[in-house]
Amino acid sequence: xxxxxxxxxxxxxxxxxxxxxxxxxxxxxxxxxxxxxxxxxxxxxxxxxxxxxxxxxxxxxxxxxxxxxxxxxxxxxxxxxxxxxxxxxxxxxxxxxxxxxxxxxxxxxxxxxxxxxxxxxxxxxxxxxxxxxxxxxxxxxxxxxxxxxxxxxxxxxxxxxxxxxxxxxxxxxxxxxxxxxxxxxxxxxxxxxxxxxxxxxxxxxxxxxxxxxxxxxxxxxxxxxxxxxxxxxxxxxxxxxxxxxxxxxxxxxxxxxxxxxxxxxxxxxxxxxxxxxxxxxxxxxxxxxxxxxxxxxxxxxxxxxxxxxxxxxxxxxxxxxxxxxxxxxxxxxxxxxxxxxxxxxxxxxxxxxxxxxxxxxxxxxxxxxxxxxxxxxxxxxxxxxxxxxxxxxxxxxxxxxxxxxxxxxxxxxxxxxxxxxxxxxxxxxxxxxxxxxxxxxxxxxxxxxxxxxxxxxxxxxxxxxxxxxxxxxxxxxxxxxxxxxxxxxxxxxxxxxxxxxxxxxxxxxxxxxxxxxxxxxxxxxxxxxxxxxxxxxxxxxxxxxxxxxxxxxxxxxxxxxxxxxxxxxxxxxxxxxxxxxxxxxxxxxxxxxxxxxxxxxxxxxxxxxxxxxxxxxxxxxxxxxxxxxxxxxxxxxxxxxxxxxxxxxxxxxxxxxxxxxxxxxxxxxxxxxxxxxxxxxxxxxxxxxxxxxxxxxxxxxxxxxxxxxxxxxxxxxxxxxxxxxxxxxxxxxxxxxxxxxxxxxxxxxxxxxxxxxxxxxxxxxxxxxxxxxxxxxxxxxxxxxxxxxxxxxxxxxxxxxxxxxxxxxxxxxxxxxxxxxxxxxxxxxxxxxxxxxxxxxxxxxxxxxxxxxxxxxxxxxxxxxxxxxxxxxxxxxxxxxxxxxxxxxxxxxxxxxxxxx
Numbered sequence: 001x002x003x004x005x006x007x008x009x010x011x012x013x014x015x016x017x018x019x020x021x022x023x024x025x026x027x028x029x030x031x032x033x034x035x036x037x038x039x040x041x042x043x044x045x046x047x048x049x050x051x052x053x054x055x056x057x058x059x060x061x062x063x064x065x066x067x068x069x070x071x072x073x074x075x076x077x078x079x080x081x082x083x084x085x086x087x088x089x090x091x092x093x094x095x096x097x098x099x100x101x102x103x104x105x106x107x108x109x110x111x112x113x114x115x116x117x118x119x120x121x122x123x124x125x126x127x128x129x130x131x132x133x134x135x136x137x138x139x140x141x142x143x144x145x146x147x148x149x150x151x152x153x154x155x156x157x158x159x160x161x162x163x164x165x166x167x168x169x170x171x172x173x174x175x176x177x178x179x180x181x182x183x184x185x186x187x188x189x190x191x192x193x194x195x196x197x198x199x200x201x202x203x204x205x206x207x208x209x210x211x212x213x214x215x216x217x218x219x220x221x222x223x224x225x226x227x228x229x230x231x232x233x234x235x236x237x238x239x240x241x242x243x244x245x246x247x248x249x250x251x252x253x254x255x256x257x258x259x260x261x262x263x264x265x266x267x268x269x270x271x272x273x274x275x276x277x278x279x280x281x282x283x284x285x286x287x288x289x290x291x292x293x294x295x296x297x298x299x300x301x302x303x304x305x306x307x308x309x310x311x312x313x314x315x316x317x318x319x320x321x322x323x324x325x326x327x328x329x330x331x332x333x334x335x336x337x338x339x340x341x342x343x344x345x346x347x348x349x350x351x352x353x354x355x356x357x358x359x360x361x362x363x364x365x366x367x368x369x370x371x372x373x374x375x376x377x378x379x380x381x382x383x384x385x386x387x388x389x390x391x392x393x394x395x396x397x398x399x400x401x402x403x404x405x406x407x408x409x410x411x412x413x414x415x416x417x418x419x420x421x422x423x424x425x426x427x428x429x430x431x432x433x434x435x436x437x438x439x440x441x442x443x444x445x446x447x448x449x450x451x452x453x454x455x456x457x458x459x460x461x462x463x464x465x466x467x468x469x470x471x472x473x474x475x476x477x478x479x480x481x482x483x484x485x486x487x488x489x490x491x492x493x494x495x496x497x498x499x500x501x502x503x504x505x506x507x508x509x510x511x512x513x514x515x516x517x518x519x520x521x522x523x524x525x526x527x528x529x530x531x532x533x534x535x536x537x538x539x540x541x542x543x544x545x546x547x548x549x550x551x552x553x554x555x556x557x558x559x560x561x562x563x564x565x566x567x568x569x570x571x572x573x574x575x576x577x578x579x580x581x582x583x584x585x586x587x588x589x590x591x592x593x594x595x596x597x598x599x600x601x602x603x604x605x606x607x608x609x610x611x612x613x614x615x616x617x618x619x620x621x622x623x624x625x626x627x628x629x630x631x632x633x634x635x636x637x638x639x640x641x642x643x644x645x646x647x648x649x650x651x652x653x654x655x656x657x658x659x660x661x662x663x664x665x666x667x668x669x670x671x672x673x674x675x676x677x678x679x680x681x682x683x684x685x686x687x688x689x690x691x692x693x694x695x696x697x698x699x700x701x702x703x704x705x706x707x708x709x710x711x712x713x714x715x716x717x718x719x720x721x722x723x724x725x726x727x728x729x730x731x732x733x734x735x736x737x738x739x740x741x742x743x744x745x746x747x748x749x750x751x752x753x754x755x756x757x758x759x760x761x762x763x764x765x766x767x768x769x770x771x772x773x774x775x776x777x778x779x780x781x782x783x784x785x786x787x788x789x790x791x792x793x794x795x796x797x798x799x800x801x802x803x804x805x806x807x808x809x810x811x812x813x814x815x816x817x818x819x820x821x822x823x824x825x826x827x828x829x830x831x832x833x834x835x836x837x838x839x840x841x842x843x844x845x846x847x848x849x850x851x852x853x854x855x856x857x858x859x860x861x862x863x864x865x866x867x868x869x870x871x872x873x874x875x876x877x878x879x880x881x882x883x884x885x886x887x888x889x890x891x892x893x894x895x896x897x898x899x900x901x
Contacts, residue, residue, distance in 0.1 A: 027521035034508045034515070035543065039612055041553055044631050051630070055131040059170060060124025067178050068116045070212065074185040075112065077204045112185065119177055123170070130166045132556065137163035139629035143622050145328070147232055147586040148321040149242045155622060158584045161229055168223045175216035183209060207272040210280065214268035217287075221261035228254045232586035233595075236303065237315050238675060239322035240595070241587035244307050244314040249299040256294050260287045316671040318587075323666060323674060325587035329596040330662045337667075340705065340728070340745035342753045344823040346796040348840040354793045356710055360401040360701040362439035363802040363832055364448060365786035366390060368813050369437075372447055373405055375812040377435045379455055380492055382413040382428065386475050389564035390439065390699040391648055392712045395451065395461040399710070401701040402451065404436045406565045406572065406607070408473040421527050422486070426534075429480040429502070429541075431470035432491045433457040434565055434572060440832065444864050446805075446814030452567075455491045466570030470607040471506060472544045473574070474563060479523055479542040482507060486533040504609035507539025546574050546605045549612055554578070554634065556627055557601055560652045565607065568644035572607040575645065577652035578614075580623040591662055599655050600624035601635065604645055615641050649739060651714050651732040656697050660716045660730055663744070680721040681728070684756040695756060698787055704731060704743060705792055711735045717790045719755045726755040726797070729790065745792070756788045759799045759821045769819070769828045776816075781805045784813050798822050800832065858887045 036045035140159030147154060186192040186209075191202040228251055237243025242251075260283075267283035307314045327333040351358060366388040373385045388405040395402075408431035411424045432455055437448035452458070457465045469490070471482070482488060482502030490500040510516055510528070519540050520528040528534060543549050546563055560577035567573075578601040581594045588595035600618035605611070616635040618624060628635045664681035668674040683694035697716040703709065717729040728746040733739060747753050754762070763769055773783055786802035799821040804813035819828045820835040827838035861884040 023521055027518040030518045031522045038508050039553065041634065043633055044553060047631055051131040051135050052128045055134055056124040056128030059127030060120040063123040063174050064116055064120035066174050067119060067181065068113065070178050070182045071112045071116060071185055074182045074208060075109065115181065123173065127170055133162040133166050135630045136626050140626040141622050149232060149247065150229060154586060157229065157232065157586050158582060158623065159626065161226065165226055168219060168226060171219045172216065175212060175219060179209060179212045179216065182212065210268045210271045214265040217261050217265035217268060221258045224254045224258045224261060237318055239319055240589050241318055241322045243318050245299050245303040249302040253294045253298060257290055260290050312672055312675050315675065319671040319674055321587045322589060323669060325585060326589045326662065326666050329585040329588035330659055331598065332659060332663055332666055335742045335744055337744050337746065340747055341795040342747040342751060342797060343795050346793060346822065350794055351836060351840060357702040357791065357793060360440060361791060361800055361832060362401065362789060363815060363818055364403055364439050365802060366403060368784055368786055368804055369403060369448060371811040372813055373435055375810065376447060377407065377453060382410055383407050383431065384410045389562065391564065392701055393463060395463055401439045402436050403439055404434055404565060406434050406470055406473060407431050408470060408475055411478060424478065425480050426484050426486050427489050429471065429482050429488050431473060433465060433468035434567060442815045446816055463567060464570055465567055465572065467608050468572065470572060471541060472546055472605055472607050472610045474546060476544040479540065481534055482539045482541060484533040484538045485535060502539060506609035507541040509536065510534055510538045510540055511536050541610070546576060549605060550576055550578065550603050553612060554614060560654045562653060566645055566648040568642060573645055574605040574607060575648065576603040576605065578603055579655065580621055582623060591658060597655065597658065598624065599652055602649065646736055649734060651734045651740065653697050653714060656714045656716065656732050660697065663730065664718060677721070681718040682721045684717055684719055698789060700791065705794060711738060715790065717756060724755045724757045726753040753797060756790060760788060763819055763821060763826055766826050776805060780808050782808060858884060861887060
């Protein structure tokens with residue numbers, strides 16, 4: 001049959017496509033190497049490749065050796081023989097084998113080698129994906145904790161067991177593929193004759209295939225042995241971990257299956273000297289029956305008839321194991337538990353002692369104020385505030401809780417005619433500065449009171465930003481080329497623009513033709529080759545998204561969802577909390593697919609030059625230590641973090657939320673109470689079945705009850721599982737010296753303490769507040785509620801919630817009211833000081849002659865008077881001055897008046 005040769009055009013097209021694909025792979029490889037070199041992490045790049053390629057190569061070579069040797073044995077001991085048709089029913093077999101022989105022809109060895117190489121390549125590629133398991137197995141250490149069932153160190157389950165499982169799966173795959181392909185060779189040579197039934201195997205074929213099959217069965221016995229240890233992750237019982245049935249039925253079943261599998265393997269090998277296939281058939285049949293009856297049916301019967309009727313007694317010891325392991329795995333065993341009276345005896349005089357807490361109560365919700373930031377500080381359409389974060393700074397000698405947000409650049413918001421390649425990648429290269437405002441202050445118009453604002457940044461405090469340019473950010477995803485012959489846009493100045501030229505160390509130098517071509521291919525930008533603006537010294541900056549940057553350097557880390565900017569030593573530095581996590585902690589419950597987590601690494605990224613540093617913060621985390629051994633030099637000791645950055649570290653909200661979610665069940669230490677879920681908690685907003693939207697934790701700057709040191713911390717209240725009242729709350733400290741300390745305060749169970757949802761319902765049902773809300777809604781404004789804050793003061797709980805009004809035309813929320821709820825009192829006033837005064841009344845004057853509510857009211861009136869003066873509203877200015885005079889007279893003790901807010 002004549003063959004048609006492909007045309008020259010087709011050949012050229014195929015060659016061009018192949019060249020293009022190979023050039024793309026080469027360009028990506030080369031530029032990746034350059035990128036890691038820019039970060040000073042060449043070792044990470046080459047070690048990752050060495051591990052991946054090493055594991056893949058060893059696997060492929062071993063696979064090829066096993067497969068090729070068996071194929072050659074089959075080829076040599078089974079010379080080609082003609083097929084002999086026994087009856088007409090075998091005609092189709094004869095025709096099929098004849099066609100296959102015709103296809104192979106005289107190139108049997110070549111075809112066999114090609115098939116073996118291809119299979120080895122596939123096996124090596126698959127094994128290379130498991131390089132992390134082997135890297136950790138060779139570098140992992142001990143946890144110093146033995147699992148409750150087998151007495152093995154937890155490190156065995158993290159590091160050794162996954163590698164053993166990978167080896168077992170590889171051996172199984174190699175032997176099965178070898179068995180099938182070897183049998184196929186025998187089929188082609190005529191040594192296997194399917195039409196001849198049991199006599200259709202030559203003796204040497206039977207021997208060869210029996211040995212391979214026997215080895216495969218022995219490997220399965222090894223798999224059963226691994227299955228025994230993986231019962232520590234069994235979900236069969238009430239909790240994760242080896243349960244009563246697993247230990248008393250499943251483990252014995254596995255040992256029986258191991259014995260049967262080994263005997264079956266021996267039977268296959270012994271079958272070499274026994275006629276027929278009866279012996280291995282009996283052995284394999286026994287194995288299959290045992291797998292069903294002993295491995296499946298028997299444990300199910302034990303669970304149904306032995307455990308289910310007496311589950312509490314049967315499972316209690318294993319529930320205790322689960323409680324202990326889960327608390328350790330999620331870091332809950334170090335939580336300090338304290339009683340909290342939650343009484344309602346707080347007075348105005350007590351507020352004086354909590355003045356610092358009151359001064360830092362957050363009346364600006366980060367999710368709400370972002371819209372206001374965009375309207376007031378966006379300056380130009382292409383600037384964007386993607387996220388507003390909470391932090392604390394010492395400003396003019398005073399420690400204050402603040403909101404901070406970075407002003408990033410979004411080139412997609414340039415005018416359509418301005419979205420040229422030059423503008424998007426050479427001119428508009430960076431964002432500019434941050435905005436910072438206190439959490440507890442607002443202007444007379446209800447907008448944030450900015451402490452750092454505008455472009456270039458103007459600071460009303462001693463906080464200075466010397467390098468405000470942001471070349472790296474949360475959403476800075478496009479590549480840029482800086483330091484070109486074309487001036488970069490720096491920031492807008494009236495009708496013109498300030499310009500700059502990048503002088504930092506970030507980015508990869510463009511270099512000569514080879515680098516240009518590589519970047520042009522990788523970035524799909526032929527302009528890089530031909531642009532006259534680009535010089536060899538120009539810097540290509542890609543992977544500017546801080547999340548992508550961390551993922552590329554350390555893909556084994558889990559990142560927190562909320563990185564935040566820090567102004568340190570005049571520069572803007574991004575901080576990213578990262579976690580080591582696993583699902584391999586024995587007996588630990590799994591939440592979101594993990595059963596172990598540590599906030600072991602904190603990453604800083606300089607917003608100007610992209611310097612990326614991974615700081616190791618938990619020397620007691622064996623998982624982090626193992627990765628540090630895999631990549632020596634990647635992790636930097638936490639002690640080397642600059643103090644200017646370290647003082648802004650926060651306990652991460654993602655970790656805190658996860659720990660709170662676990663703790664609401666795992667605060668119960670008694671197995672029987674745990675089994676019945678008698679004291680299970682929930683998060684406010686979460687329904688009894690676990691659905692709903694739970695309340696987010698919130699940062700506060702305050703002193704904990706019975707403590708005399710102010711701390712920046714996260715808080716989260718708890719409610720009983722089926723009720724809305726509060727039962728306790730958790731706090732996690734963030735300041736240096738006490739970082740990571742967690743405290744849970746529990747309320748008396750015989751006293752009802754209103755929960756957040758109940759307080760919100762009471763606020764909405766208040767007739768005065770309800771009437772005012774209805775009135776605002778009728779005037780074309782939308783009411784936006786901020787987060788309800790649960791603030792402990794002394795032995796009491798005070799609820800504070802801000803309220804904003806937002807025009808239907810413009811998304812620019814204004815702080816309009818603050819609600820304070822305490823006991824059976826609820827007040828909604830224009831500011832926090834007035835609301836507190838309405839709820840608690842005036843404090844008695846002490847030696848200093850003033851109360852907290854009076855002083856706060858005076859300051860509020862003074863600010864309003866100044867703002868009215870600046871706005872030219874002289875009527876309001878006079879009223880505020882008059883009220884301020886009355887308050888000052890009262891503070892001096894010369895008069896007692898009532899100030900209308």
